[in-house]
Amino acid sequence: MMVRVRGLKKRFGRLEVLKGIDCDIAPGEVVVIIGPSGSGKSTFLRCLNLLEEPTEGTIFIDGVDLTDPSTNINQVRQKVGMVFQSFNLFPHKNVLDNITLAPIVVKKLDKAEAEARAYELLKKVGLEDKARAYPDQLSGGQQQRVAIARALAMQPKVMLFDEPTSALDPEMVGEVLGVMRDLAREGMTMVVVTHEMGFAREVGHRVMFMDEGKIVEEGPPEKIFNCPENPRTKAFLSKIL
Amino acid sequence: MGLIWKSLPYLLMGALETLKITIFAVSLGTVLGLIVGLGRISGQKVIRFLAACYVDFLRGTPLLVQVFIVYFGFPQLLEQLGSPVTRIPPFVAAIIAFSLNSGAYVAEIFRAGIQSIHRGQMEAARSLGMTPTQAMRYVILPQAFRRVIPPLGNEFIALLKDTSLLSVIGIVELTRRGQIIIASTFRPFEIWFAVAFIYLILTFSISRLVTFLERRLDIK
Numbered sequence: 001m002m003v004r005v006r007g008l009k010k011r012f013g014r015l016e017v018l019k020g021i022d023c024d025i026a027p028g029e030v031v032v033i034i035g036p037s038g039s040g041k042s043t044f045l046r047c048l049n050l051l052e053e054p055t056e057g058t059i060f061i062d063g064v065d066l067t068d069p070s071t072n073i074n075q076v077r078q079k080v081g082m083v084f085q086s087f088n089l090f091p092h093k094n095v096l097d098n099i100t101l102a103p104i105v106v107k108k109l110d111k112a113e114a115e116a117r118a119y120e121l122l123k124k125v126g127l128e129d130k131a132r133a134y135p136d137q138l139s140g141g142q143q144q145r146v147a148i149a150r151a152l153a154m155q156p157k158v159m160l161f162d163e164p165t166s167a168l169d170p171e172m173v174g175e176v177l178g179v180m181r182d183l184a185r186e187g188m189t190m191v192v193v194t195h196e197m198g199f200a201r202e203v204g205h206r207v208m209f210m211d212e213g214k215i216v217e218e219g220p221p222e223k224i225f226n227c228p229e230n231p232r233t234k235a236f237l238s239k240i241l
Numbered sequence: 242m243g244l245i246w247k248s249l250p251y252l253l254m255g256a257l258e259t260l261k262i263t264i265f266a267v268s269l270g271t272v273l274g275l276i277v278g279l280g281r282i283s284g285q286k287v288i289r290f291l292a293a294c295y296v297d298f299l300r301g302t303p304l305l306v307q308v309f310i311v312y313f314g315f316p317q318l319l320e321q322l323g324s325p326v327t328r329i330p331p332f333v334a335a336i337i338a339f340s341l342n343s344g345a346y347v348a349e350i351f352r353a354g355i356q357s358i359h360r361g362q363m364e365a366a367r368s369l370g371m372t373p374t375q376a377m378r379y380v381i382l383p384q385a386f387r388r389v390i391p392p393l394g395n396e397f398i399a400l401l402k403d404t405s406l407l408s409v410i411g412i413v414e415l416t417r418r419g420q421i422i423i424a425s426t427f428r429p430f431e432i433w434f435a436v437a438f439i440y441l442i443l444t445f446s447i448s449r450l451v452t453f454l455e456r457r458l459d460i461k
Contacts, residue, residue: 051364078370088365092383102369105379147365154369 001060002027002158002189003048008057010043017043019213021057027157028187032200032221035210036236041193044210045160048191049080062157078106081151085163087143089135089150095122096131099150107154114153121149125179141172145179152183159183161192177203197241201225209233245435248422255418256439262332262414263401266339270400271393273340274347279377281352292348299345304338305406311338312410331410339400346396354389355381387458394451398444405440415439 003025010018017040025031033041046052048059050066050073059066064076090098099121100114109117122128125145135143144164151159161180165173177199184190184203194200200207200221207224209217209232217230225241228234280292299307312334320327329337358381366376408417419436423429 049368051368074367074370074372077368080368082365082368084361084365086359086361088359088361090362090365090380090384092387101379102366102371105375106370150369 001025002029002062003191004058004060005048006058008044008047008059009055010040010047010052011055017213018047018054021213021215023208023215023218025158025189025191027189030184030188030190030192030203030205031208032204032206033191033193033208033210034195034197034200034236035208035216039210040213041210042162045162045191045193048158048160049077049082051082074106078154079157081154081156081159083144083147083151083159083161083164085166087135087140087147087167089143089147091135094132094134095127095138095146098135098146099153102150103153118149118153121152122146124152124182125149126175139172140168141175144168144172144176148176148179148183158189158191161190161194163193163195165194165196195240197225209236211236242431244426244428245431248426248432248435251422252415252418252435252439255413255415256443258412258414259401259404259440260443262335262339262404262407262412263397265336266343266400266404267397269336269340270343270347273344275351277344277348278351278355281348282355284373296345296348299342300349304342304403305409307342308335308338308406308410311341331407331412334410335404335407335412339404343396343400346399347393350389350392350396351385353392354385357388358384387455390451390455390458394448397451398447401443401447402440 001024003023005021005023008018008021009016019040021044023031033044035041043052047054048061048066050059054067057067061076062079065071066073066076090101093101096115096118099118100109100111103109103114103117104111119128119131122131125148127142127145127149130138130142130146135146138146148159148164164180165176168176173196177196180190180192180199181203192199192204202221204221206218207221208215209224209228209230211232217224217228217233224233225237228237277292277295280288281296283289283292312329312331315334316327316329319329355377362380362384363376366380367373371379404414405416407414408420413421415436419432423432426432
């Protein structure tokens with residue numbers, strides 16, 4: 001298993017946001033997490049690279065226990081790419097430097113090699129002509145594609161997407177989903193929190209419906225979207241579809 | 242007018258001394274302020290506490306008293322500790338006191354600057370595998386530096402003006418030289434205005450420099 005989660009709980013003070021999550025994600029699998037806001041889906045995703053520290057439970061990424069205090073979290077994070085809703089590009093660096101910073105600083109790659117790889121990634125996300133642009137000169141869709149390239153530059157084994165299209169103007173959603181679709185086809189293991197049901201249906205291998213800190217129902221997209229069993233899943237889908 | 246022209250070289254020598262002390266104190270104060278500012282947001286409770294004590298003490302007591310502590314107080318302490326050197330030259334005492342004092346204000350400026358950077362920046366850096374130190378150095382601080390330039394400029398202007406206090410420990414800077422001229426000419430009106438005008442030129446230059454830097458380093 002690429003990702004293995006057992007008994008994951010997360011409390012913020014008195015508020016229990018995750019109430020015991022178990023899940024396994026196979027290499028190359030694309031898991032789409034859906035659910036109402038406040039259901040804990042983003043928190044769950046953020047636990048997978050320890051941006052949130054679990055209160056209880058264990059998380060294994062590629063065989064490494066994240067919750068073991070002796071684990072070097074910086075090493076694990078190199079294997080887990082993350083794409084944020086608000087892009088979080090580094091505004092003081094141009095596109096190329098955004099992508100090469102971590103490979104140079106963390107992986108000690110030399111500059112020429114890091115840049116060669118960055119250009120390949122920019123080509124992949126269709127932005128090779130924007131290498132010298134600064135983030136605020138790009139549209140939201142372009143910024144998010146750079147953010148994906150930046151995460152891929154560390155050659156992760158798993159990619160986490162936290163509502164990657166929620167901050168975008170509608171006409172830019174397609175270009176970002178397109179890049180994600182290509183990535184899925186190449187066999188990247190992906191965990192995607194999204195409200196894009198079309199994407200979930202088309203690209204997802206498995207859809208998880210979360211509510212109130214639990215995985216309420218999961219299964220192949222056709223099953224979840226066409227004949228959901230749980231009443232809460234039904235109620236949620238009837239509101240958004 | 243003739244008096245002012247005649248006194249000008251003498252006053253400008255004082256302005257040079259003022260500027261020298263300011264530049265020394267600003268440089269040391271900035272380094273100190275950065276260290277203490279990072280201490281204020283450290284993960285270590287003890288370090289946070291010590292940094293907060295430092296800032297509170299130096300911001301909560303008069304600069305003049307701090308100058309007295311360094312210039313008159315420290316030599317006594319050195320003597321009691323049996324140090325072979327017990328005299329601190331006024332210039333050195335001035336720079337120590339002003340750097341320590343400025344460090345406290347600059348620490349708060351840096352702390353605020355760092356905390357004003359959106360938390361997503363740190364998260365993005367950490368999610369790429371950077372250590373907290375790497376994230377601070379390559380992602381947070383370069384952005385924070387740009388934001389703190391205007392308040393740092395204000396701090397430097399305040400510091401420059403405060404050096405006029407230093408006449409009390411015998412430093413012959415601009416204000417002291419004004420006093421000396423007045424003592425022999427009895428023309429306080431012209432001389433104090435001339436002194437004020439020279440201060441104004443100095444502070445105005447700093448504020449222009451700050452505006453220039455701000456524009457140069459602006460993130461488009």
